Amino acid sequence: MSIQSLFQRFHEAIKLKRLDENAELVEKRDRIIKRLRDNLPRSPSFEVFNQGSYAMGTGIKPLNGDYDIDIGLLFDVSYRSYSPVEVKRWVYKAVSGHTTRVEWRRPCITVYYQQAGEAIYHVDLAIMAKEPYSNTLYLALGKEHSAKEQQEWQPDDRKGFIQAVESRxxxxxxxxxxxxxxxxxxxxxxxxxxxxxxxxxxxxxxxxxxxxxxxxxxxxxxxxxxxxxxxxxxxxxxxxxxxxxxxxxxxxxxxxxxxxxxxxxxxxxxxxxxxxxxxxxxxxxxxxxxxxxxxxxxxxxxxxxxxxxxxxxxx
Structure with a gap:
């Protein structure tokens, strides 16, 4: 058997399909989105988009069994009007109690799905706002009790990179x-x-x-x-x-x-x-x-x- 055919078999063994092609992962994502829509105020509205390796078609099966799902939440607010921690707090409160483990991390809010005490899925929620009248997006960085100088709205073009990979x-x-x-x-x-x-x-x-x-x-x-x-x-x-x-x-x-x-x-x-x-x-x-x-x-x-x-x- 040729080396190339072995690589092809290897690829089939390790690859993950895009998120929307995986019914189980889609179900986990959609449950969290429903929780957010049920618990967040109707205003401001937010847009949901897939990001990370699932969105780019480069995902692999994790060796430890913990599947990582990356979701972007783009709020229809000006980043100049709210602190990043304030907007992240909306999301944290909305998903708290959805599972037994929800963590506030500097770049995101993470929801863990566990089985027998071990994480089997986790969903990273990246919280974003935008510049009014432009397409520039900003990522909310900061932990729950971060000092103001450790909070930041960081320019972030994850969508642009996903599109660049798609067209490379x-x-x-x-x-x-x-x-x-x-x-x-x-x-x-x-x-x-x-x-x-x-x-x-x-x-x-x-x-x-x-x-x-x-x-x-x-x-x-x-x-x-x-x-x-x-x-x-x-x-x-x-x-x-x-x-x-x-x-x-x-x-x-x-x-x-x-x-x-x-x-x-x-x-x-x-x-x-x-x-x-x-x-x-x-x-x-x-x-x-x-x-x-x-x-x-x-x-x-x-x-x-x-x-x-x-x-x-x-x-």
Whole structure:
């Protein structure tokens, strides 16, 4: 069996459909939206939209079984008229008691669905407002009791990024683009802790693919797609984009990758990673590159099982 056919089987094993194609997740989302509409005042109104990997078609099955659903709530209010914590409080009060666990986090309100004490789904509600007479959206940042200087309406064009990903490639090129993003996400889940900021986020890997991915086929005359070569090329581009940064605590240069989100807020998607975490990320990319090269050289799947975990099929 060819390596490409193994990648295709692997993709089928790990992929998640878009949110609206998954009846169970749609039911969880719609229950929360109904709760919001029943408990929020009729004015101001709000718009609901899907975001995150489900909206972009890049979702994968979580190793820990905790499915993450991202929902945007866009309120028809001027961000200049209300504090971000005030608007988030409307949402928090409306969904409190919907499940046994609802958390107020700095970027969102999170509703957890649990089974036998373990989270099986959680829904992140990102609360937004807009600039009157323009299309600029602002994300409410701040915890419940944050000081005013820690509250912020941050410009946020998640919708624009979803649309940019949708239009980045077309046809089968777009399908390979999404497959490779899913491969890197599963590699990340297998080789990094889910706690803290030790791992690159799924969003940061998606932005990296948006920046550097190129569709790759088997050869000049062979128009079949080569996912191994496409993944290896993307990993190589990411590795080449690291620069050396001076770390005063270590008193030496360390590798660091900076990558700007292509839409507002135009921040560095790797900013939360410490220099130590970034160095481990760089070393892990080197290791992944070695496995991909070995798989190409030997035409075997064993290095790919090491890279992507047990869901990657053996020969």
């Amino acid at each position: 490639f077309a046809g089968e090129d777009a399908n390979q683009f999404r497959r490779v993003i899913r491969y890197l996400k599963r590699w990340k889940d297998v080789h990094f802790s889910s706690e803290g900021h030790a791992a690159p986020t799924g969003l940061s890997l998606t932005v990296a693919a948006y920046r550097w991915f190129q569709p790759t086929k088997a050869g000049y005359y062979d128009t079949s797609y080569d996912d191994l070569a496409a993944t290896a090329a993307l990993v190589s581009s990411i590795r080449r984009s690291f620069s050396q940064t001076w770390d005063t605590s270590l008193m030496r240069y360390v590798p660091r990758l900076s990558l700007q989100f292509p839409k507002a807020p135009n921040d560095d998607v790797f900013a939360r990673m410490t220099n130590q975490q970034m160095q481990e990320f760089s070393q892990s990319l080197d290791q992944l590159s070695g496995w991909l090269d070995e798989a190409r050289r030997t035409n075997t799947s064993a290095p790919l099982v090491r890279a992507f975990g047990k869901d990657f099929p053996s020969q």
